[in-house]
Amino acid sequence: DPCSSNPCKNNGRCENRGSSFSCLCPEPYAGTTCQKVKDMCLEKRCHRADCLITLTPPYFQCSCSHPYQIPDCQQASSPCRPNPCKNGGICIRHRIRSKFTCQCPEPFRGRFCEIGLNDCYEEASSEYRGRVNQAVNGKTCLHWNSHVLLDHPINAFMEDADSYGIGEHNFCRNPDEDEKPWCYIRKNGKVEWDFCDISPCSETGKELEMSSEESPWLTDSPTNPTGSNKIFKTCGQPEIQKTLKRIYGGAKTAAGKHPWMASLQIKSSKRSKHFCGGVLIKACWVLTAGHCIEQPAENLQVALGKQDLRKREHQEQIFDVEKIIVHHRYRDKDGVPLNDIALLKLKPVDGHCAVETKYVKTACLPNFFFPAGTDCFISGWGATERGDISHQLLDANVKLISQTKCNAPRAYDLLLDESMFCAGNLQRPRADSCQVYSGGPLTCVENGSYYVYGLVSWGDGCGLKNKPGVYTQVTTFLSWIKSKIGSESRS
Incomplete structure (x- = not known):
């Protein structure tokens, strides 16, 4: 038989x-x-979500991301009611109805503040059973029971899947005993695998010891073990505090007033050429706009502490660029840059990156939002009212404008998404951020400290009525910044 x-x-x-x-x-x-x-998903529509295979009727399910709801992820509930954020996180609702951000208390992270310091992997990383579901490149992991993994050797339906911690979820695992937990992701329409954004438990223990009033990734540990170099013990604290005048409509600024200002330059055998601004956020890290990055790292250098681009100055610090990280969702859509943000990792000189001086300091990263009407500041080497480019560092005062006004039909007519905001003056255009100093910071002050709230991104013309400057909303990308800097520091 x-x-x-x-x-x-x-x-x-x-x-x-x-x-x-x-x-x-x-x-x-x-x-x-x-x-x-x-594959029970061949004729199913999940709209904004992936289709998953299940072992119970109807044998498929759409993996709806909050606040979209099953069965087909078309309808969205209120993103912040009830509060989806765990561990005391604060839910911040965005302009677009379905968008929200969880503002996580230290040391929690993750989309819902669900990941704590104890969510780490031991030396035997195949035993990891935590809840991290994000790859080091910032992409969300695919569910192990996704229909796109049916032809892959490792999925929720392989033999003994349970013993490897694999099932109907998208948490990182290490079933093949690789060097650390990993997961499958979608990249450019294809399924690939990548390591996950998880620290070894030995490192998270050290982070716990480091915890202070500020997040450990906003400040720097010494880059020179001898202690001969000053380290960045604070952020956003210029030593020069003069009244900012009202760089279109801007005025020359005193040296040291914007000590986090960076000049991105194309290297040359003669004089290096400034092409974009940036902002120093850690000793080895500069934040800038994604659309600024068109050259490979080896062609670039970053100048800190600069005042006059035509001169060699005693306070300047010059660094080559070791690595460029452009946001993985950056793209240009009909002239509007989306997710317009990038990180530059500086190449150390004599064992260290930037050294804190009167003229070189870091700006703070905000984990909160400033209201419309707040007076903020732009700085850079930009266009003057005569139309030429200033070699002197300029600054100007601008007001934050509400998203509703920026997206009005006579202004930008719904071109701004939640990763952008505008600032300036709609009716009386004076101070404006022109494209010649893209990537530079818009800083706002809270309790005496300067926070980099925006990066110069785009705009229509220069100083035109109803066309204020548009900026990348830095708060939207905090987790991405933290992920990239953290994964680089571990590599």
């Missing part, structure tokens, strides 16, 4: 066909011995 050995897997029923057999397979299984899982 060919059925005596029960050749049918997954509870399939064997039927004797004389010298052969056939298996009657329960849903969702198929194949000669019921060894395969059928």
